[in-house]
Amino acid sequence: MNTDMLLLFSGQLPTWLEGILLRNGPGMHTIGDAKYNHWFDGLALLHSFTFKNGEVYYRSKYLRSDTYNCNIEANRIVVSEFGTMAYPDPCKNIFAKAFSYLSHTIPEFTDNCLINIMKTGDDYYATSETNFIRKINPLTLETLEKVDYSKYVAVNLATSHPHYDSAGNILNMGTSIVDKGRTKYVLFKIPSSVPEKEKKKSCFKHLEVVCSIPSRSLLQPSYYHSFGITENYIVFIEQPFKLDIVKLATAYIRGVNWASCLSFHKEDKTWFHFVDRKTKKEVSTKFYADAMVLYHHINAYEEDGHIVFDIVAYRDNSLYDMFYLKNLTKDFEENNKLTSIPTCKRFVVPLQYDKDAEFGSNLVKIPTSATAVKEKDGSIYCQPEVLCEGIELPRVNYDYNGKKYKYIYATEVQWSPVPTKIAKVNVQTKEILHWGEDHCWPSEPIFVPSPDAREEDEGVVLTCIVTSEPSKAPFLLILDAKTFKELGRATVNVEMHLDLHGVFIPQNNLEAETE
Numbered sequence: 041m042n043t044d045m046l047l048l049f050s051g052q053l054p055t056w057l058e059g060i061l062l063r064n065g066p067g068m069h070t071i072g073d074a075k076y077n078h079w080f081d082g083l084a085l086l087h088s089f090t091f092k093n094g095e096v097y098y099r100s101k102y103l104r105s106d107t108y109n110c111n112i113e114a115n116r117i118v119v120s121e122f123g124t125m126a127y128p129d130p131c132k133n134i135f136a137k138a139f140s141y142l143s144h145t146i147p148e149f150t151d152n153c154l155i156n157i158m159k160t161g162d163d164y165y166a167t168s169e170t171n172f173i174r175k176i177n178p179l180t181l182e183t184l185e186k187v188d189y190s191k192y193v194a195v196n197l198a199t200s201h202p203h204y205d206s207a208g209n210i211l212n213m214g215t216s217i218v219d220k221g222r223t224k225y226v227l228f229k230i231p232s233s234v235p236e237k238e239k240k241k242s243c244f245k246h247l248e249v250v251c252s253i254p255s256r257s258l259l260q261p262s263y264y265h266s267f268g269i270t271e272n273y274i275v276f277i278e279q280p281f282k283l284d285i286v287k288l289a290t291a292y293i294r295g296v297n298w299a300s301c302l303s304f305h306k307e308d309k310t311w312f313h314f315v316d317r318k319t320k321k322e323v324s325t326k327f328y329a330d331a332m333v334l335y336h337h338i339n340a341y342e343e344d345g346h347i348v349f350d351i352v353a354y355r356d357n358s359l360y361d362m363f364y365l366k367n368l369t370k371d372f373e374e375n376n377k378l379t380s381i382p383t384c385k386r387f388v389v390p391l392q393y394d395k396d397a398e399f400g401s402n403l404v405k406i407p408t409s410a411t412a413v414k415e416k417d418g419s420i421y422c423q424p425e426v427l428c429e430g431i432e433l434p435r436v437n438y439d440y441n442g443k444k445y446k447y448i449y450a451t452e453v454q455w456s457p458v459p460t461k462i463a464k465v466n467v468q469t470k471e472i473l474h475w476g477e478d479h480c481w482p483s484e485p486i487f488v489p490s491p492d493a494r495e496e497d498e499g500v501v502l503t504c505i506v507t508s509e510p511s512k513a514p515f516l517l518i519l520d521a522k523t524f525k526e527l528g529r530a531t532v533n534v535e536m537h538l539d540l541h542g543v544f545i546p547q548n549n550l551e552a553e554t555e
C-alpha cells in the first residue's frame with residue numbers, strides 16, 4: 041500500500057495523541073513455490089498508524105531489503121533465514137561478504153529486518169539479529185540504506201532490543217564469534233548525534249565499545265534476545281540456550297537450518313552478569329540461577345544496594361518450535377500446547393552484602409520472596425519471585441526504564457502461543473487488568489505517555505488486533521492506560537498481519553526529522 045488509508049474511527053481520540061505507531065513483523069512466507077519453515081523467517085512487513093488532526097491513517101509496505109529483492113526476482117527463497125536454509129544463491133555478489141573463518145560455510149547473510157524498529161538520533165531502522173539493519177523512512181515506510189554493524193564493531197549478531205539513555209544514545213549488545221580466538225558478548229554505544237563539523241558522517245562512525253563479557257565457552261555462546269539496564273548497571277543473562285558454532289559452521293553443507301544449531305542445556309546453570317556503566321567493569325561475584333530460556337527482559341532497577349530485574353522466562357525452548365509453520369495450522373489454538381508457560385519472574389541480587397554472612401543464608405534484604413543464597417565457593421544462587429504467569433511481549437513506560445516501576449503492559453497467552461488478551465500488571469500489588477474480546481488476537485501493547493503525565497500510567501495503550509473470525513475486520517485499539525477501558529478503535533479494512541514489535545514516534549520527533 042503506497043498511500044495512507046483513512047480509517048473509520050469510533051470512540052474518542054485524545055487530542056494530544058499525534059504521531060506514528062510504527063510496527064514490524066514477518067509478512068510474506070511464500071515466494072513462488074517456496075515456503076519458509078518458520079514464522080520468524082517471513083519477509084518483513086512494516087505498517088504504521090498515523091494520528092493527525094483527530095484522524096487515524098494506515099499504511100503498510102514490505103521492507104525492500106536485498107533479501108526481498110533477490111527472492112522476488114528469483115521467485116523463490118534464495119537467501120537463508122534463521123529457520124530456512126536456501127540453496128544456491130544467484131545473488132552472491134550482494135551477499136558474498138562472509139566472515140573469513142566461515143566464508144565457505146555461510147554464504148549469505150540476510151538483511152530481512154523483521155523484528156523491531158530502532159531509533160538512532162532522528163533516524164529509524166528496521167532491525168533483526170544479524171549484523172545488518174535497514175534504514176527506513178517512518179512517514180512513507182520506504183526502505184533506505186543498509187548498515188552493516190560489523191564495519192563498526194566486531195559482532196556477528198546484535199539484538200533488536202537496544203536501550204536508550206536519557207540523551208537518546210543507544211546501548212546495544214552483540215556477539216562476536218571466535219574473533220581472534222575469542223567469543224564474547226560486546227556492549228556498544230551509538231551516539232544520538234554527531235559533532236557539528238562531521239554532520240555528513242553517520243552516528244555509526246562514532247560507535248564505541250563499552251565493554252565485553254567473555255563467553256563461558258568459545259564454541260557455544262548463549263543466545264539472547266534482549267538485556268536490561270538500571271541507572272548504574274547493565275544486566276546480561278547468559279542462559280544455557282546456546283548457539284553451537286561447530287554446528288553453525290557446517291549447517292550449510294549438512295543441509296540444515298541455523299535454528300537447529302541452537303540447543304537448550306537443561307542441566308546447566310544460567311549466569312547473571314552485571315556491568316558497572318561508569319567503570320565499565322563487571323561485578324566480580326558469580327551469580328547464577330537454574331536453567332531457563334528467556335527472550336524478553338521487562339525492566340530492571342536498583343534498590344538499597346540490590347539489583348532487581350524482571351524477565352519473561354520459560355522452563356524450556358518449546359516456544360520457538362511452536363512457530364514452525366508446519367505447526368501453525370488451522371487448529372493451532374487447540375493443537376499447540378506450550379510445555380512451559382511464559383512466567384514473569386523477578387530476580388533480586390545484593391550488590392553489597394555482609395562478606396562474613398553464613399553459607400546458605402539469604403542475602404536479600406528488601407521485601408520480596410526472591411532469594412540469593414551464598415554458597416561455599418563464594419558464588420550466589422538466586423531464586424526468583426513469580427510476579428505472574430502467561431504474559432509475553434512486555435512493555436513499560438520507557439520513562440521508567442531502569443527505575444523502580446509499577447506497570448507492565450503485555451499480551452496474554454495461556455498454554456498455546458495464541459494471544460487472547462492484553463494485560464496491565466501492577467508488579468507491586470500483583471493486581472492485573474485485562475482487555476479481551478472474542479476472536480481478537482492482540483499484538484504487543486505500546487504505552488504512550490500523555491504530554492504532562494505525572495503518574496506512570498497516565499497515557500494510552502495502543503495495540504493492533506488481528507481477528508480469527510473472517511467477518512470481523514482487524515483494528516487498532518486505544519485503551520486508557522489507567523483504567524484499561526477502551527477509548528476507541530480504528531477499523532482496518534484490509535488484511536493485517538500479526539506482528540512482533542514497534543515504536544510510537546510522537547509528532548514533535550517527526551518534525552525534527554523533516555526539518
Ligand SMILES: CC1=C(/C=C/C(C)=C/C=C/C(C)=C/C=C/C=C(C)/C=C/C=C(C)/C=C/C2=C(C)CCCC2(C)C)C(C)(C)CCC1
Pocket residue numbers: 080081120121122146148149150155168169170171196197265288298335359432433451453457458459538539540
Ligand atoms: C546464526 C547466525 C547467523 C544468522 C542469524 C539469523 C538469520 C538470525 C535471525 C534471527 C531471528 C529472525 C530471530 C528472531 C527472534 C524472535 C523472537 C525471539 C521473538 C520472540 C517473540 C515472542 C516470544 C512472541 C511470541 C508471541 C507472538 C509473536 C504472537 C502470539 C503470542 C506470543 C506472545 C506467544 C549469521 C548469518 C549472522 C552468522 C552467525 C550465526
Ligand SMILES: [Fe+2]
Pocket residue numbers: 201265335336541
Ligand atoms: Fe522481542
